Amino acid sequence: MSYSLTAITKNSTQQLEPGPSVPGQKVTLSKNMTNCTTKISITTQRFNSASKMTFSCVENSGIALEEGSMVQFVDNGTQIFQGFIFTAQRSLGGEVEYTAYDQTYYLKAKASYTFTNMTLEQIITQLATDFGLTIGTLEPTGYVFPCLIKDNTECLGMIYDALSTVIVQTGKIFVFYDDFGKLTLKEVKNMLVQQMLGNKSLVTDYTYKRDISSETYNRIKLVRPNKETGRGEVFMHDDTETQAKWGLLQYYDTVDENLNDAQIDELCQNYLAYYNRVVQSINISAMGVTGLRAGNIIPVRISQIATLSANRLLLAEKVTHNYEGANIHTMSIEVKNFEQLGGASWI
Structure with a gap:
């Protein structure tokens, strides 16, 4: 096999391998x-x-791996996944299916934070420190953020909400993920895959799809609260051309009361530039490419689709790798909004 799967159990009283043991040790x-x-x-x-990661094993009796056990998956020398066992279920035939998540799962805990004059990198660092998580490269x-207030919110959601704001405000796309046990933040231009699909x-x-029903x-209608008047101040930007074609599709949200008129107006413009488009998506089934993950930029060319008939760089939203036996490795890739990425010049 080209891959290996290792389980590591700390503070265990079980015995996974044959040999002498001390009861209770x-x-x-x-x-x-x-x-x-x-x-x-x-x-x-x-x-x-x-x-x-889910994986299935045939075991003689019981469930061999304890909850919280670390699992590491390496393919052709490439470190792919490191996480921890959260669920295990055994069937009558002796097959046990395990489910593991990487360390970002621990950020699903809810908390309340106020982040003042902090970058996304600093926000991630504070949350990681508070939850005892390991940090890697944060570009x-x-x-x-002048002031970002989150009350009773999942910490992982805090990071992704802030990440969405960074993308809109800077025009740059960043990806937050766990890189084999290290929290990582990278700009997607640094995550280009060379393999053409x-x-x-x-x-x-x-399967190719065009859609204006969501996103x-x-x-764009943004409202700034005004405590003195008790009424919200409305900022709005329209595209009448696409409204004539598609009908009126409104995005509504409230903004920080400390933002000034120019900042809110710029936010409206950025939102309209981002959301005023047909969402194109494609789900691809393919032979597996080791190490390819969500957030990678992938060169794709499919002659039957007009917008993909020439080489295009697509941003992977979701990637699933499947391994069966010693030699079968396949993957599925979900991509959307690729009309905004353009070609090689985008990188």
């Missing part, structure tokens, strides 16, 4: 799960979700 145990594993699935998403975004290059099937808006 807590030890750190390591077990190679590769040969007993029948199938593995690893899913990464660009927004709002921890990376997830600078160049944007400072297309009709004659790894792709086995695809498309041609009116």
Whole structure:
């Protein structure tokens, strides 16, 4: 096999491997799960979700791995996934399916924070420190939040909400993820994959879709609260051309009362530039490419789709890798909004 799956259990009273043991003694145990594993699935998403791995093993009795055990998956020498067992279920036939999530799962805890004059990198660092998580590379975004208040909110949601604001304010796309046990923030221009995907290059099937039913808006309406008058001050930008074609699709939100008129007006313009488009998406089934994950930029060419008939760089929203047996490795990739990325010049 080209891959390996290792489980590490700390402070365990179980015995995963044969040999002498002391009853009640807590030890750190390591077990190679590769040969007993029948199938593995690893899913990464660009927004709002921890990376997830499920794998199935045939075990003689019981459930071998304890909750909280660390699992590490390496393919062809590339470190793919590190996470922790959260669920295990056994069938009558002796097959046990485990589900593991990476360390960002711990940020699903709710909390209340006020971040003042902080960058996204600093926000991630504070949350990681508070929850005892490991930090890796955090690339600078160049944007400072004057004041970001989050009350009784999932910490992971705080990060992704802030990330969305950074993308709109800077015009740069960043990806937050766990890189084999290290919290990472990277600009997608630094995550280009060289392998071309297309009709004659790894792709086995695809589904293409055009949509304005969600995440498309041609009116942006932002309201700034005014405590003195008790009424909100409205800021609005329209695109009458697309309104004539699609109807009026309104985005509405409230903004920080400390933002001035120019800042809110700029925010309206940025939102309209981002959301005033047809959302194009494509789901691709292909032979597996080791290490490809959500957030990667992928060169794609599919002759039957006009907007993809020439080489295009697509941003992977969701990627699932499936391994079965020793030699089968396939993947599915979800991509959307690729009309805004353009071609190679975008990088």
